[in-house]
Amino acid sequence: MHLLHILHRHRFAYLMLLPGLILSGMFVFYPIFAAVFYAMQDWSGFNADIKFVGFQNFVDLFRDPIFWNAFGRSIYFLAGTVPAQLVLSLMLAMVLNNQLLKLSNLFRTMVFLPVVTPVAVIGIVWTFLLSPFNGPINGLLLDIGLIARPIDFLGSSDTVMPSVIGVYVWKWLGITLIYWLAALQTVPEDVYDAARLDNCKGLRLVVLVVLPIIMPFAVAITLITMVSALNVFPLIMSMTNGGPFFGSEVMEIFIYRTAFASDDGTIPRLGYAAAAGVLFGLMILGLTILQSLATRMARRRAEGVA
Amino acid sequence: MTISQGLSRRNFILGSTAGGALLASGAGAQTVPAPINDVTGGATFRWIDSGDQKAVFFKKLFAEYAAARDVNIVYDPLPWNEIARVIPLGVRNETAPDVFVLPRNTSLADAVAQGWLQPYDDFIPDIETWKAGFPTGAFLPGINVFDGKTYGLPFTSNKRYSTHLLYNKDYMEAAGFDPAETPLTQSEFREAARKITEAGKGRYFGFILGGSQLNRWQDAVRNMGRMAGASAGGDSPLDADIDLRTGDYVFDSDEYIAAVELLIAMNDDGSFFPGLMNLNAPQARAYVPQGAAGMILQGPWNIPGWEAGHPEFDFGVASGPVPDQGPTGKLTISQAGAVPNTISLWAGSDNGAIAGEIFHYLGTLEGQVAWGTVVGAGDPPIMPEAIERAEFSPRSRFILNHFNEAIRVGPNPIVRNADLAKVISSFTAPDIGFARTVQGLVSGEMTGVAKEMKALKDRYNAALDAAFDKARTEGAQVDRADLVFPNWDPDVDFAAADY
Numbered sequence: 001m002h003l004l005h006i007l008h009r010h011r012f013a014y015l016m017l018l019p020g021l022i023l024s025g026m027f028v029f030y031p032i033f034a035a036v037f038y039a040m041q042d043w044s045g046f047n048a049d050i051k052f053v054g055f056q057n058f059v060d061l062f063r064d065p066i067f068w069n070a071f072g073r074s075i076y077f078l079a080g081t082v083p084a085q086l087v088l089s090l091m092l093a094m095v096l097n098n099q100l101l102k103l104s105n106l107f108r109t110m111v112f113l114p115v116v117t118p119v120a121v122i123g124i125v126w127t128f129l130l131s132p133f134n135g136p137i138n139g140l141l142l143d144i145g146l147i148a149r150p151i152d153f154l155g156s157s158d159t160v161m162p163s164v165i166g167v168y169v170w171k172w173l174g175i176t177l178i179y180w181l182a183a184l185q186t187v188p189e190d191v192y193d194a195a196r197l198d199n200c201k202g203l204r205l206v207v208l209v210v211l212p213i214i215m216p217f218a219v220a221i222t223l224i225t226m227v228s229a230l231n232v233f234p235l236i237m238s239m240t241n242g243g244p245f246f247g248s249e250v251m252e253i254f255i256y257r258t259a260f261a262s263d264d265g266t267i268p269r270l271g272y273a274a275a276a277g278v279l280f281g282l283m284i285l286g287l288t289i290l291q292s293l294a295t296r297m298a299r300r301r302a303e304g305v306a
Numbered sequence: 307m308t309i310s311q312g313l314s315r316r317n318f319i320l321g322s323t324a325g326g327a328l329l330a331s332g333a334g335a336q337t338v339p340a341p342i343n344d345v346t347g348g349a350t351f352r353w354i355d356s357g358d359q360k361a362v363f364f365k366k367l368f369a370e371y372a373a374a375r376d377v378n379i380v381y382d383p384l385p386w387n388e389i390a391r392v393i394p395l396g397v398r399n400e401t402a403p404d405v406f407v408l409p410r411n412t413s414l415a416d417a418v419a420q421g422w423l424q425p426y427d428d429f430i431p432d433i434e435t436w437k438a439g440f441p442t443g444a445f446l447p448g449i450n451v452f453d454g455k456t457y458g459l460p461f462t463s464n465k466r467y468s469t470h471l472l473y474n475k476d477y478m479e480a481a482g483f484d485p486a487e488t489p490l491t492q493s494e495f496r497e498a499a500r501k502i503t504e505a506g507k508g509r510y511f512g513f514i515l516g517g518s519q520l521n522r523w524q525d526a527v528r529n530m531g532r533m534a535g536a537s538a539g540g541d542s543p544l545d546a547d548i549d550l551r552t553g554d555y556v557f558d559s560d561e562y563i564a565a566v567e568l569l570i571a572m573n574d575d576g577s578f579f580p581g582l583m584n585l586n587a588p589q590a591r592a593y594v595p596q597g598a599a600g601m602i603l604q605g606p607w608n609i610p611g612w613e614a615g616h617p618e619f620d621f622g623v624a625s626g627p628v629p630d631q632g633p634t635g636k637l638t639i640s641q642a643g644a645v646p647n648t649i650s651l652w653a654g655s656d657n658g659a660i661a662g663e664i665f666h667y668l669g670t671l672e673g674q675v676a677w678g679t680v681v682g683a684g685d686p687p688i689m690p691e692a693i694e695r696a697e698f699s700p701r702s703r704f705i706l707n708h709f710n711e712a713i714r715v716g717p718n719p720i721v722r723n724a725d726l727a728k729v730i731s732s733f734t735a736p737d738i739g740f741a742r743t744v745q746g747l748v749s750g751e752m753t754g755v756a757k758e759m760k761a762l763k764d765r766y767n768a769a770l771d772a773a774f775d776k777a778r779t780e781g782a783q784v785d786r787a788d789l790v791f792p793n794w795d796p797d798v799d800f801a802a803a804d805y
Contacts, residue, residue, distance in 0.1 A: 046394030046412075047420045066737055132580030133511075133598065149576075155517070155583030157751055243518050244583040245742060245751040260391055267411055267734045268390075 035281070038274035045259060045270030057275035067276060069246060070254035073161065074230060074280075077250055080165040081172075081229045086222060089173050093180035094206065108181070112174035119171070123238025126167045130154055154240050157247035164239055164248055168232060176225055183217035184210070216298040223291030227284055251280045337676065338367075338374045339667030342431055343659035347376035351660045352403035354392065356646065357383020359610055363680040367664075377660060386410055397422050397652070404655040405664075407646065413542065414450055414458045414648065415720075415727035424653045425455035429662025436669055442802065443642035443715055444688055448724035450648065458650045460643020461668040461677070462685040463693075464541070465713045467637055468605035469529040470705060471495075471624040472612075477502045477510065477600040478622065485624035486704070489634075492530065492568050495601075495627040499577035502600035512577035514599035516587030517749075520741035526603050527565040527744050532637050533712075534629040536561035537796035541640040543733040543770065544719045544726055544789060547740065550638075553789040557740065557763040558756065561629075566755050568627075569748045583749055595619040603627075606705050607684025613699055623705045625712065636796050638716035643688055671695075715799045717791040722805050725782040732780075733773035736765035 007014060039057055043050040061067050092111060096104050114122060132138050132150035141147045153163040187210055195201070195209050211218070233252040236242060242249035242257065249257070259273030353364070361383040368379040382403070384392060390409040396402030397420075408417055417423050427433050433456065437445050440460070445451050450458035471485055478485065481501035483494060490498060499512030506512075516522045528540055528547060536559040539545025549556050556562055572578060579599045582590070591608055593599045595616035602608075603626055612619055628634040651661045667673040674687035678696025683705050686693055693706060720726045738746070743762045746752035770786070777784050794800055 046398065047416070049420075064737075127584070133593075135581075150580050152581050152583065155581050155749075157749070240584060241518055243745075244749050245746040247751070 032281070035274045035277050038271050039278045041271040041274075043269075043271040044267045046268065050271075053271070057272050058279070060272065061275055061279065066246065066249075067254060070249050070251050073249060074251040076161060077165060077168075077232060078226060078229045080161070081168050082222065082225050084165075084169045085173060085176050085225055085229075088169070089176035090180050092173070093177050093184055094210075096177070097181055097184045108174075108177070111177055114171045115174040117171075119234040120238045122167065122171050123235050127154065127239055130163060155244055157244060160240055160244065160247045164232075164236060167239065168229070168235055171235070172225075172228065175228075176221065179217070179221045179224070180214075183214040183221065186217070187213050215301070216295055219294040219298045220291065223287060223294065226287055227291075230280075230284055230287075251276070255280065337667075337672060338370050339663045339673070341375065341663060342666055343429060343662050345375050345377060345659050345663065348378070349657055349660065350378040350380065351657045352380045352382070352405075353649075354382045354384055354389065354403045354406040355649065356386055356389060356407060358607055359681045359684045360647070363677055366680070367676075371664065375660070375663075379660075397654075400654050402652045402654060404652055404657045405649050405661050406652065407649055408458075410646065413727070413730045414650065415448060415452070416731035417650065418452050418457050419727075419731060421653055423457050423650045424655065424658065425452075425457055426459070426651050426658060426662055426665055427456050429651075429658040430666045430669075436666060439669065439671070439689070441642050441688060441690060443718075446641060446718060446721050448720035448727045449641055449718065450643070458643075458648040459665045459668065460641070460648050461665075461674070461688055462644045462647040462681075463688045464639045464642055464644045465709045466606055466644070466683075466686060467525075467529055467626070467709070467713065469525050469603040469626045470606065470708065471601060471622075471626055472594065472604055472608055473601045473622050473624070474502075474510075474594065474597065474599075475620045475622045477505065480505055481600075486622050489625035489628045491630045492534070492564070492627045493630050496568060496572050496575065496577070499572050499601060500575045503575070503577045506600075510598050510600060511579040512575075512599070513572055513601050514579035514585070514590045514593055515582060515603060516585050516590035517583040517745065518585060519587045520745055522587055522590075522603075522741075523569075523744035523748065524739075524741035526569065527562060528740075529603075529626050529637060530565035530568065531556070531559065531562035533626060533634050534561035534564060535632060535635040537635060537638065539638045539640050539716055541645060543730050543735070543773065545638070545640050545716065547766070548789060550717050550719075550789060550791045550794050553786055555763045555766050557766065558760040561635075563755050563759055566744055566747055566759065569744070570755070573748055583745075595621070605684065606682075606686075606702065606709075609699065609701050609705065610682035610684060613701070621701075623701050623708075625708055634712075636714045637712055638796060639713055640716055640718040642715065644685065647685055714796065716796065717794050717800045717805070719789050719791075723784060723788045725777070725784050726788055728777035728780055728782040729770075729773045729784055732776040734769060736762075736769050738762075738765070740766075 040052060040054055041050050042053045042056070095101065096108055096111075098104070101107075129135055129137050130153040132152045132155070135150070137153075138147070138150040142150065151159060153159045191209060191213070192205075195205050200209060231252065232250060233256065236248055236250060236253055237256075240248045242253035255273045255276050258276065259268055259270050353368070355361075355364070361381070364381055364383075368381050371377075372379045380403075386409070389407060390411065393402060393406050393409055394412075396406075402422075408414060414423075430436055437456070444460050445456065450456065450460060471490065473485060478498065481498045483490060483498050485498075502510070502512040515526065528538075532538060532540070536549070536556045537551070538547050538549050538556045540547070547555055547557060547562075579585075579590070579593065585593075587604070590599075590602060591604060591611075594602050594608075595612050606623075609623060612621060625634075649665070651658060651665075655661065668677065671689060671692055674689045674692030675695045677685075678687040678692050678698070681687075683698060683702035686706055686709075687696065698706065720730075740762060743752065743758055747755055747758055752758050774784055774786060791800070791804075793804060
C-alpha cells in the first residue's frame, strides 16, 4: 500500500522513466538474459536444431586454445594501450591546461579530431598508410634508410598487434585527454599559487601536488580506458579482420567469428559464442566493480588527506 | 495466387507484346521470360545473390521483366559474408527474399530439412520436359531433388575452377615464358614469379593472392595438388579433398604438401606482393590490371571484368600450374551445376509464379545463351549448347575450352545413398581447417608442412567420423564406405551407369 502510494505520488516522474526503461529492457536487459540462455544451448543460430547442453559450452571454452589465445590477446591489447594512452594524454593535458599557452584550443581540437572520425574510416586509412606497397610510412622508413625492405605491419603476426595498438592509442588519445583536462580543472588555482610560493614546480608539482588531488579521477579514468580497450571490434575488423592467422583475433572478433562469420565448411556456433560473450561480459563486469571499489578507496583517501 | 498450367490468352498477348517490343528495339540476345503463369500486377518480388557479373545480367533482365509484367523487383547483390547473415536471419524473421542463394555453409539438403525452401515444380508447367533440357547431373536426388520435388535451380556450370593463371603479358614475356602456349610447371611458376619481381625492382611483384580471404589458400593448394595427381573432389564435405577410390583424405599426400611448400618457397623468394596476407580477393584482383603484380591464381570471372574495365590491359589466361613431371591430373566436380549460384525459392514466398517464370527462362536455351553472352566465362551457362552459341571473348573461350579439358565429373556419394545428406548437414569442419592451416604455414605461424598436413588430415577424419555418428543417431543408414568408389577413373566422367 505504501509502495503504491509512493508510485502514485511520483507518477509523473515514473512515467518519464518509462520510455528509457522500455528501451533499456529491449536493448540491454533482454540481450543479456538471452545471451545467458543461448550460452546453455548447442545451436548454430539459424536452424531449428537447438539443444540444451547446460554448462557444456563453458567447459568446451575452457579447453579451447583459440579462445584462450583470443583472451590473451585482449589482455595484451589492454596492457599495450591503457598505460600508453593514460601517460601520453596526461602529459598532453598538463601542457594544454596551461592558460598561458596560446593556441591551446587548436591543439586540443587536433588531438580530439581522430576521436570524432568514424572508426571504419580510421581503420581503412591506416591500412593504406601502413601498406608495404606504396604506403607512406614504409616509404619514409625506406627513404631515411631505417629499413631495407618494406615492413608488412598488418600482415605479420610480429607486428600486427603493436600496429593496431598504435592506431588505437592515436585514435582515442583525445577522449582521455578531455577526461584529464576535466580532472585538472578541479585543482584550485590557489594550490598552484601556494606551490609556486614554496618553489615547487615541474615534475615535483605534478607528483606531489596535482596527482594526489586528481587521484580519484585517475582511478576512474584508468578503468574507463580499460573497459574501452576491450571494445575494439570495429577497428580490428576494418584493419585486419582478426588476421593474419588469428594474429589479431581478440575476444570480440572470436565471438563474432564463432557466431556469424565461420570459415567455409564450418557451421556457426551461436551458443558457444554466447558463452564466450557471457564470460567476456563477466570479465568487464569484474573490471567495473574494481573501478567502483578503487574510486571509493581513492576518494576516502583524498578526503582523509583533506 | 493461382497458377495457370499452360498459356492463357492474356499471357500470350503479354508475351507477344514483350517479345515484339524487344524485336522492334533490336535489343541484344536477352529477352523477357515468357509469361507461363498468372502473375498479380503490383507484386513486390525480392532476389538476393552474390552479384559480380551476374548482377549485370539480372539488373537488365529484371528491369525489362518488371516493366512487361507490372511487378516490382528488388534485386540485392551481396557479398558472401553478408549473405551468411542476411539469409538465415531473414528466414527466421520471416522477411527473407523470395529467391536467394544459400550461405556457403548451408547445403540445399540442410535448407530443405530446415523448412527454408519450397519446391518450384508447381510454378513451371510440364517441369519434367523442361528439366530434360539440362545436362546429365544437373538434377540429382539428395542434391536438389527431395521426395521427388525440385528445390534448387542449377543454371550455371560447375565446370570451372577458381585458381587458373591470369598474368600480365608484358611481364611474362620479359620473364621468358608463354603460359598460354605451354602451361607453367610448378617450378616455372616459381621462377616466373621470381623473375618478374626482380624486373619490377619494387614497382611490381611476381605473384599476388587475396591472402586474408582464407579460401584462396585452400583453393590454390587443392587445385595445384590435384593437377599434380592427387585425385580428390572439391565440392562438398563428402568429396572435398577425399580420394573417392579409397575414401581417404589427401591432405598429407606428396602433391598437396608440395603445393604448400611451393607457396612457402615463393614467399621466401620475396616473390609475393607485399602485404598480401592482409588483402582480400577483390583487392588482390584489382592490383593486377594496375600493373602492380604479374600473376594471380584466380577465377574466370576476372576476364569480362578486366576486359570491360581495363581495355588497355594486355593480359593472358592459362591453366593453373601443372606438375614438373608426369601427366596433369584432372580436377573433379561432383555435380553439373555450380553450387554457389544455385538459386532457391523461399518457403514463405507468395511470388512463386514470378520465380517460376524467371527460373523457367534461365532453363531455356534462349535464356542460357543470353546469360552466357552477358555474364561471360565467369559463370558459364550449364547447357553446353549455350556455351557454343553465346558470344565470348577469345580469352573467355580459351579458358572455357581449358575447363572442358581439365575438369571431369566424378562420383557423387549422395546419388548412391541419399541418407548422406544428413552427414553433410552434420559436418562441422575443424576450427583450424584446411584454409587456415595453409595460411598459417605460408605466413610462418605454423611450421612443419608434412606434420601439420598430417594433423589436418586427422582433424578432418575426426570431424567426418563425428558427422557420420551424428547422422546415424538421427536414423541415417550411412557408413564411411559409402564414400568409396573403387571403379572411379579420375580421367573420365563418372556416368550414371558407373554407380
